[in-house]
Amino acid sequence: MQDPTQLYRYETDTDPAAARASVMLVSMGGFIDAGRTQRLLTEHLLSSHEHTVVASFDLDQLLDYRGRRPMMTFDRDRFTSYEDPSLLLYRLVDDEGQPFLLLAGSEPDYQWERMVEAVTGLVKTMHVDLTISVHGIPMAVPHTRPIGVTAHATDPRLIAQHAPVFGAVQVPANWSALLELRLGEAGRDALGFAVHVPHYLAQAEFADAALAGLGAVAGVTGLRLATTDLAAAAGLNRAEIAKEVAGSDEVAAVVEALERQYDTFMEGRERPSLLATSISELPSADEIGAEFEAFLKDVAEDDSSSDQG
Template identity: 35%
Template sequence: MSDLATLHSWPTLEKPVLVVNLDGWIDAGQAAGTAMTTLRELVDPRLVATFDGDELLDHRARRPVLRIEHGVDRELRWPEIRLEAGTTAGGRAVLLLSGPEPDMRWHRFTGEVVSLASRLGVRMVVGLGAFPAPVPHTRPVRLAATSTDASLAGQIGVVPAVIEVPAGAQGVLEHAFGQAGVPAVGLWARVPHYAAALPYPAGAAALLDRLGPLVDVEVDTASLHAAAAVTAKHIDQLIAGSDDHAALVRQLELSHDEEEGLAGTQFGDLPSGDEIAAELERFLRGER
């Protein structure tokens, strides 16, 4: 154990799964964060370890929160990366790694997490994320996977393309666990561009609905699906006021439905990503 992590307890776990969600990287519609919060409520975790914020975080970018009551300082809350352990009602052991994505010392942080997970007997690692995509809110949320294991990624579905993108800390951890021989997969919800700046519970529900059977965890997502239905109606009302926006959604629906019947993604004559982003940002600013 290095001086980067502080142990608070050492649980005895039976073949735990590690679920990772670090703030600060892509999380369209707050889908991954909402999924993690729901999972935490399910397993009622206890603290296992915390990681040194002074070593990992830029506190000018991630400032502590000071609670002031009538001029009196009552509480100072520092951003914290936490490793927690819990068990579902069915007895499934779950480890949760959450908090802000490190601003520095990623090599040390990654090595520490992999070492702790190895000592705790982790058998699989799942990262949660969500990205804005040219998809309609009127269709079920689909996931895309990343993994060092092609067969594992194929169980979820992938974006059939060769791309190079900036990596988040979750991606670095995923790669490191793969090299260490531990199956690791990232679950990414595709959230409509025009809903990416709003809470999108359908994305969180989709992540948990797929996480459950993947790692043998029962998660009740009924409340998320109910919230998703309300959100969809609200978006319908916003879009109904603009023929251009309604036409865009119809085009996205057509592309989605065509893709469902094809082996690979076919975007056809959809607008470019920049065009979609610019149009939908204007939509959100004007209609939210």
Template identity: 30%
Template sequence: MRLLRLTSDLPDVGPDPVLVAALDGWTDAGSAGTSAAERLIDQFEGTELGAFDPDALYDYRDRRPVVEIDQGLLGVPRWPELHVDVVTPPAGPTLIIVGGAEPDLRWRTVAEDLVELTEVLDIRRYVGLGSVPGPIPHTRPVQLISTSSDPDLLDRFGRPHEQVVVPASCQVALEASFRTAGLTTLGLWARLPHYVATDYPAASKALLERFSAYTGTPVDTSDLDAAIEDQREQLDEAAAASDEITEHVRGLESMYDAVVEAERLERLEPGDGRLADLTAEQVPSGEEIAAEVERFLRGRAD
């Protein structure tokens, strides 16, 4: 391994260990994926297995280290890092969790090192935890979609309806590399309101619940409920204070409900084209959604 430096001996991971990844960046909206991964490490007292050489991965002019200055006294810089932890839950498989700051450089080398690690530890499954902003209202449940090398997993955990071409994050590129290497891959992606610029605990909870359903990991998310309720109340108050925001949220609710209903009918009568029959008024095109997002954000900036 060229960049990954192991800081402890390779563990006995038991049968069917699972590689997990959650990196910050544009596919970590609301810090949902990274928060979910950190909860797994904290809840089950994970231990560090290794870390990547940060000097090889980061442009420090773009992602500068953070230094605390206390009345003129400099603290120790906190450098961006990409680390690998081992988590052994009381039930379910051992988890090898890759987390931290999305690298600026050497993505393919990172992927090669991680593929080599999967070969050494006989890891055959991968799960990614991430999140993206979308035309989703905060008044509805978090919507989850998936990417996978297995069509059955796509049907089970939520297959995106559209075909899109987007700039890849490092996490997406890693998943593609793991698929090419022969792992069974599952990327879990929470879609959360594009107008929420802070952490979104409801998305982290949704990711962990879906992760638990797949791996059998007994994750406790009950302590997130209070934060979820508080944020919902704050967003409701913000919406109520502006007719424009209220109208915007209602429009998102109509789109969300139309898609949910079409999906329900599609499950009852597979192949009847209900999803394809949705009108542009019910589910606008990507260009229309982007224009609406830009309009809304411009209005808030003003």
């Protein structure tokens, strides 16, 4: 492997020792980010908290430009701008002056393992104790009910308040997940939150999911993160969604079907729901699988009935 430190450079006015922080958030896209959860959360943090750039990565070594072509502006008879992709390590400060790091930008197309080594080196240099990621996943749930969060971590003690929902499954890899795996193998703490986004909003902005992700990060780290602007955006977003739903009988029928299924699933059971974010006792793995499959089947049948109607 080539020298991982050649993938990045410190900013000339940055002393790595002085930029240390115990928490690092990783926001680098990946296979999926339903509701644009990660992007909204990242933009909010950078707009709401004082920050500086600690290091920048050489994306010419990491990106497939033809696979993800950056945008350019052509004005009448000439090119006037180019949206230069970036991958930066920021140092932010929370509302009480506590520093934390944010690695944000384009997910690498190439050299994943070398990039993992590079970031692991930065984790050591910056004395990072906990690495965290947040993204959205589409789920058959309505936007009118509490938002669920699925947690994963290198050590179960990090997410003791979250119980697993699924058994062993194979999913397409993403770089942030690989980083979490490798950090765990190296004996370092890392965790992630997958926020449940209604499947019909997966391609739209769903600020409530970003707000839930922000709360999850604050809860596990103790950071005092600004919420006012994101909460306001979520309120406006909620109103826009309600307007869209009210304007379409078909969409309204789908949401109502999901609400019925969600409420039925949540009510009248002595054991906790599969969608709960805090579970102290769980049924067996077979019971979990059977109930979840039945839930999805009922939703699909209700959707089909709504379409026929």
